[in-house]
Amino acid sequence: MEKKNSGTVGVKEIARLANVSIGTVDRVLNNRVGVSEKTKAKILKIIQELDYQPNIFARRLASKKKLRFATLIPQVSDETTYWEAPLHGIKQAANEIKDFGIEVVTFFFDQNNKESFSDSASKIAVGEFDGILMAPMFEEESIAFIELCNHKKIPLVFINSDIPGYNNLCYIGPNLYQSGYLSAHIVHYLSPVDKKTLIVNISKEIDLHHHLLRKEEGFRNYFEQHGSTNKLTKIDIRQTDYPHIKQKLSDQLKQDDYNIVFVTNSRVATVAKYFEEHKVEGIKLIGYDFLEDNIHYLRNKTIDFLICQKPQEQGYRGVMSLYYHLVLNTHIEKEQFMPIDIITRENYQYYSN
Amino acid sequence: MEKKNSGTVGVKEIARLANVSIGTVDRVLNNRVGVSEKTKAKILKIIQELDYQPNIFARRLASKKKLRFATLIPQVSDETTYWEAPLHGIKQAANEIKDFGIEVVTFFFDQNNKESFSDSASKIAVGEFDGILMAPMFEEESIAFIELCNHKKIPLVFINSDIPGYNNLCYIGPNLYQSGYLSAHIVHYLSPVDKKTLIVNISKEIDLHHHLLRKEEGFRNYFEQHGSTNKLTKIDIRQTDYPHIKQKLSDQLKQDDYNIVFVTNSRVATVAKYFEEHKVEGIKLIGYDFLEDNIHYLRNKTIDFLICQKPQEQGYRGVMSLYYHLVLNTHIEKEQFMPIDIITRENYQYYSN
DNA sequence: AATTTTTTCGTTAACGTAAACGAAAAATGA
DNA sequence: TCATTTTTCGTTTACGTTAACGAAAAAATT
Numbered sequence: 001m002e003k004k005n006s007g008t009v010g011v012k013e014i015a016r017l018a019n020v021s022i023g024t025v026d027r028v029l030n031n032r033v034g035v036s037e038k039t040k041a042k043i044l045k046i047i048q049e050l051d052y053q054p055n056i057f058a059r060r061l062a063s064k065k066k067l068r069f070a071t072l073i074p075q076v077s078d079e080t081t082y083w084e085a086p087l088h089g090i091k092q093a094a095n096e097i098k099d100f101g102i103e104v105v106t107f108f109f110d111q112n113n114k115e116s117f118s119d120s121a122s123k124i125a126v127g128e129f130d131g132i133l134m135a136p137m138f139e140e141e142s143i144a145f146i147e148l149c150n151h152k153k154i155p156l157v158f159i160n161s162d163i164p165g166y167n168n169l170c171y172i173g174p175n176l177y178q179s180g181y182l183s184a185h186i187v188h189y190l191s192p193v194d195k196k197t198l199i200v201n202i203s204k205e206i207d208l209h210h211h212l213l214r215k216e217e218g219f220r221n222y223f224e225q226h227g228s229t230n231k232l233t234k235i236d237i238r239q240t241d242y243p244h245i246k247q248k249l250s251d252q253l254k255q256d257d258y259n260i261v262f263v264t265n266s267r268v269a270t271v272a273k274y275f276e277e278h279k280v281e282g283i284k285l286i287g288y289d290f291l292e293d294n295i296h297y298l299r300n301k302t303i304d305f306l307i308c309q310k311p312q313e314q315g316y317r318g319v320m321s322l323y324y325h326l327v328l329n330t331h332i333e334k335e336q337f338m339p340i341d342i343i344t345r346e347n348y349q350y351y352s353n
Numbered sequence: 354m355e356k357k358n359s360g361t362v363g364v365k366e367i368a369r370l371a372n373v374s375i376g377t378v379d380r381v382l383n384n385r386v387g388v389s390e391k392t393k394a395k396i397l398k399i400i401q402e403l404d405y406q407p408n409i410f411a412r413r414l415a416s417k418k419k420l421r422f423a424t425l426i427p428q429v430s431d432e433t434t435y436w437e438a439p440l441h442g443i444k445q446a447a448n449e450i451k452d453f454g455i456e457v458v459t460f461f462f463d464q465n466n467k468e469s470f471s472d473s474a475s476k477i478a479v480g481e482f483d484g485i486l487m488a489p490m491f492e493e494e495s496i497a498f499i500e501l502c503n504h505k506k507i508p509l510v511f512i513n514s515d516i517p518g519y520n521n522l523c524y525i526g527p528n529l530y531q532s533g534y535l536s537a538h539i540v541h542y543l544s545p546v547d548k549k550t551l552i553v554n555i556s557k558e559i560d561l562h563h564h565l566l567r568k569e570e571g572f573r574n575y576f577e578q579h580g581s582t583n584k585l586t587k588i589d590i591r592q593t594d595y596p597h598i599k600q601k602l603s604d605q606l607k608q609d610d611y612n613i614v615f616v617t618n619s620r621v622a623t624v625a626k627y628f629e630e631h632k633v634e635g636i637k638l639i640g641y642d643f644l645e646d647n648i649h650y651l652r653n654k655t656i657d658f659l660i661c662q663k664p665q666e667q668g669y670r671g672v673m674s675l676y677y678h679l680v681l682n683t684h685i686e687k688e689q690f691m692p693i694d695i696i697t698r699e700n701y702q703y704y705s706n
Numbered sequence: 707a708a709t710t711t712t713t714t715c716g717t718t719a720a721c722g723t724a725a726a727c728g729a730a731a732a733a734t735g736a
Numbered sequence: 737t738c739a740t741t742t743t744t745c746g747t748t749t750a751c752g753t754t755a756a757c758g759a760a761a762a763a764a765t766t
Binding site for chain 1: 693
Binding site for chain 2: 751752755
């Protein structure tokens with residue numbers, strides 16, 4: 001007794017109700033030109049009333065439209081394998097949407113070389129892409145590129161770090177301040193009163209330094225806000241090779257009896273290596289990122305906690321956001337903060353990046 | 354100069370190469386009857402060589418095949434809102450795959466009533482479903498139903514708790530032992546030596562008690578394995594109403610000066626309520642699950658840590674597993690353990706269930 | 707050998723949308 | 737007014753697969 005049950009309202013039905021042809025309906029659906037305001041309004045009204053949802057399969061089958069996305073992230077290096085994860089996420093997303101006629105082309109740059117960033121950026125610029133995902137590590141160079149894209153009206157998503165005010169689609173990544181703040185709370189749990197904490201910053205000058213500073217700020221603010229009696233010391237290490245780090249650590253650890261060491265990035269494994277070699281014990285060690293080296297030291301109890309922010313998902317969601325925006329034109333959340341995951345040797349096996 | 358570039362090999366091309374009609378090709382693709390071994394082999398060979406991938410859009414557009422999944426989980430009750438999350442995940446998955454011609458029908462039961470479970474199960478049994486997701490809380494009743502399904506060759510997935518040896522597709526849920534073990538480690542961090550910990554078990558007799566016991570086992574084993582000097586006490590509370598719990602807690606807390614209270618399930622909010630009302634301070638409180646009440650007490654610092662195991666994702670992945678198995682016939686991992694997430698008041702805002 | 711049954715296969719019309727093409731209608735210009 | 741341009745719209749084919757229908761070929765039965 002029902003009407004055509006399986007809620008199959010299509011262009012045909014709409015056309016019938018509006019007394020027009022499916023061609024006209026198609027025109028307003030894809031808002032192309034060539035239909036009078038009057039009939040357009042009429043059709044739109046019917047579409048509204050019917051809550052018409054186009055059949056994505058028929059649409060994809062009939063359409064020969066192709067989109068091309070570009071991604072620009074650091075290449076994986078000996079220095080850090082961090083960027084493997086976002087790349088993996090990007091590829092996963094690319095694979096999922098390739099059937100929808102979307103091609104994803106990956107570009108890379110060297111984290112220690114601003115020029116390599118600009119080079120890749122200009123390659124993308126001439127590549128006629130419909131959407132771009134990037135890790136805007138170098139502020140100046142990024143902004144130049146961003147403005148170019150804005151001018152060409154190409155949607156842009158940032159992952160891993162933000163340049164506030166400049167992203168035009170969304171930012172997907174950590175809330176750095178908050179993750180430092182969380183680390184401080186853990187530290188506080190570990191040593192409620194009168195303990196000595198060392199903050200270790202390992203990064204070359206060229207790295208986006210504010211990245212680490214934001215974490216440190218969150219970390220320090222926790223202690224201030226909680227009137228902690230802990231004593232904070234900070235050390236900056238500007239070379240990333242082991243001998244250098246070893247020397248610096250050695251000097252520093254002589255100066256005081258620290259209870260806790262907080263490393264502001266993924267280089268915590270290097271500190272762990274030092275601890276192991278020099279049989280440093282009784283110092284709790286906290287750092288960042290789910291990397292093979294780090295997990296190794298987490299397992300053998302040198303590292304106590306790792307903070308991790310789903311790097312793979314950042315890549316995945318970044319690409320998918322472009323897709324949602326350009327194909328499905330869904331609303332995209334401007335700031336998508338990743339969860340702040342706490343990894344210990346009891347739960348790392350189950351962690352999904 | 355290329356051949357038809359966009360790698361569009363379809364049935365038509367295959368048919369041409371094999372000197373048959375597309376109808377015949379379609380028959381071997383969907384391995385239907387009515388094609389001789391010889392031509393079948395010939396076509397299969399060509400399909401292999403071309404690495405033919407059917408166009409899922411055209412397939413879906415032309416096919417009128419429908420599948421029906423049933424889900425059977427506890428209803429959300431005043432007692433606990435835990436099951437909202439898995440249900441939400443189920444609905445999310447249902448929404449994603451409904452365009453592929455799959456209908457998901459949800460059934461519920463009362464956690465305190467075994468009969469309600471059996472009732473719903475028999476409704477499902479007569480409902481001609483192609484796949485079933487369930488939370489097998491009552492062992493005996495579940496097994497009866499499972500055997501029925503096995504006989505009918507209906508794929509079955511379990512979420513939240515397992516009945517080892519009985520699932521026929523997969524189990525998706527927590528590793529209970531490990532999550533108890535992790536909790537113990539946190540406790541250990543909080544109070545390295547000579548502290549007193551109270552384990553609180555709140556659940557009616559009828560609940561799947563082994564659920565909680567597994568956690569407790571993990572918890573205790575940690576302490577044993579690490580030769581902890583902590584003292585463990587346990588209390589079982591068999592009624593879930595506040596007055597009763599209040600009384601029990603009150604009695605217990607008089608007996609000793611506990612440093613830490615570990616609640617083995619989501620009822621930790623009730624304990625927190627007691628703490629707040631009676632101005633209990635200085636006792637660290639750890640419990641389970643990302644529920645509104647719990648978050649409330651996490652925020653106001655009554656609860657210190659919540660362990661959470663992505664209940665929503667359990668529902669989501671459960672349904673998707675059925676889909677992957679039946680539609681795409683992908684390989685499905687037999688045991689899919691959820692991450693063990695540590696939630697504090699610094700990261701709960703970013704937690705995604 | 708003629709007939710019937712069974713097996714094997716080809717043809718064709720959907721599925722819902724996109725988009726090219728050209729016809730009709732309206733607007734503009736002289 | 738008539739010719740020309742512009743706007744609006746209808747018709748039709750195509751996308752790759754499914755599946756119903758029935759024809760042809762092969763096998764089995766008389």
